Amino acid sequence: MGLPRSQFNKILNIIDQRRLKNQQEHQHRKDTVYKTMPRIHEIDVMISSKTLSMTRKILENPSERETISMNLQEEIRSLSEKKRQLLLDAGYDADYLSPIYDCYDCHDTGFVDNEKCHCLQKEIISHAYSQSNLDDILAVENFDQFKLDYYSNEIDKSSGKSPRAIAERNYKICYSFASDFGNSYQNLILHGQAGLGKTYLCNCIAKEVLDHGSSVIYLTAFNLFKLLENYRFHNDDAKITLDEIQAIYQCDLLIIDDLGTEINNAFTTSELFSLINSRLLDKKPIVISTNLSPSGWSNQYSDRIVSRIYGNYLSLGFVGSDIRLQKLLG
Numbered sequence: 528m529g530l531p532r533s534q535f536n537k538i539l540n541i542i543d544q545r546r547l548k549n550q551q552e553h554q555h556r557k558d559t560v561y562k563t564m565p566r567i568h569e570i571d572v573m574i575s576s577k578t579l580s581m582t583r584k585i586l587e588n589p590s591e592r593e594t595i596s597m598n599l600q601e602e603i604r605s606l607s608e609k610k611r612q613l614l615l616d617a618g619y620d621a622d623y624l625s626p627i628y629d630c631y632d633c634h635d636t637g638f639v640d641n642e643k644c645h646c647l648q649k650e651i652i653s654h655a656y657s658q659s660n661l662d663d664i665l666a667v668e669n670f671d672q673f674k675l676d677y678y679s680n681e682i683d684k685s686s687g688k689s690p691r692a693i694a695e696r697n698y699k700i701c702y703s704f705a706s707d708f709g710n711s712y713q714n715l716i717l718h719g720q721a722g723l724g725k726t727y728l729c730n731c732i733a734k735e736v737l738d739h740g741s742s743v744i745y746l747t748a749f750n751l752f753k754l755l756e757n758y759r760f761h762n763d764d765a766k767i768t769l770d771e772i773q774a775i776y777q778c779d780l781l782i783i784d785d786l787g788t789e790i791n792n793a794f795t796t797s798e799l800f801s802l803i804n805s806r807l808l809d810k811k812p813i814v815i816s817t818n819l820s821p822s823g824w825s826n827q828y829s830d831r832i833v834s835r836i837y838g839n840y841l842s843l844g845f846v847g848s849d850i851r852l853q854k855l856l857g
C-alpha cells in the first residue's frame with residue numbers, strides 16, 4: 528500500500544501510545560498488589576534476581592547454557608505457580624499481573640516477524656478513510672444504498688436501451704471493479720450529464736476499496752489541479768508536503784471526480800498527462816468521472832491524453848434525467 532512515511536509514522540505512534548498505556552496499567556496493578564500482598568513482591572524480586580544470576584552464569588560457563596537455563600525455568604515455573612495461587616486466593620484473576628496487550632499477536636509492536644500485524648493493518652485502513660477526503664460521505668453512500676428506481680425504464684432512442692438497464696450494467700461493472708480490486712488491473716471513466724449518479728458510484732467504489740484495506744484518494748479535478756499548482760508555484764511555506772503529492776501518484780486507487788470542470792491550460796494538461804501516464808506505467812488504477820462526452824475529451828485534452836484514456840480505460844456512459852432533481856421533487 529502506498530502510504531507516505533510521515534503518515535505511516537503517525538500510525539506507528541498510535542500503536543506506541545497503546546503499548547505505553549498498557550505498560551502503565553501493568554505497573555499500576557503491580558504497585559497496588561505489592562502494597563497489600565508483599566509476598567507477591569518478594570516472589571517477583573526472586574524471579575528477576577534468578578533471571579539475572581542465570582544470565583551471569585551462562586556468560587561464565589557458556590557450554591552449560593542448556594542445563595543452567597533448564598534448572599532456572601523449573602524454579603521460575605514453580606514461583607509463578609505460587610504467585611498465581613496467591614492472586615486467586617485474594618480474589619484476583621490468576622493473570623492479573625501478567626503484561627497487558629491490546630494485541631497479543633504482536634504485543635502492541637505492530638509487527639510479527641517483520642510483517643505488519645493485523646492490528647496495524649486495521650489502523651492503516653481507518654487512517655486511509657480519513658485521508659481519502661471522503662469520511663463523511665462514505666457512511667451514507669455505498670453499493671447497498673444504490674437505487675435503480677431513479678432511472679427510467681423507457682428505451683432511449685439513441686442507444687436502444689433504457690437508462691435503468693444502462694445504470695444496472697454500470698453498477699455491476701463498478702461493483703466488480705471494487706470487489707475485485709487488487710486482483711486485476713483496470714481503469715474506469717464514467718461519463719454523462721450531471722446528476723446521473725456518477726459521483727455516487729465513485730463513492731461506492733471508494734468505500735469498498737478502502738474497506739478491503741487499499742488506499743484511496745478522492746479529489747475533484749478542480750481541487751486536484753489547485754493542489755498541484757499550489758505545490759509547484761505557491762508553496763514557500765511548505766504547507767503542502769511532498770508526501771501529499773506522492774500519495775496522489777502512488778495511492779492504490781485515485782479517483783478524479785468532475786474532470787473537465789478545471790481551468791484548462793498548459794499546466795493542467797501537462798500535469799494530467801504526467802499523472803495518467805505515471806499511474807499507467809505503475810499499473811495503479813484511476814477512476815475518472817466527467818460530464819464531457821467522448822467527443823468532448825478530444826476538444827479539451829491533448830491527443831496523447833485522449834489516446835491513453837481510449838486505450839486503457841473502460842468507458843461507462845450514463846443516460847437519463849437528473850437524479851438529484853428527482854430526489855428534490857420527491
Ligand SMILES: [Zn+2]
Nearest residue numbers: 630633644646
Ligand atoms: Zn498486533
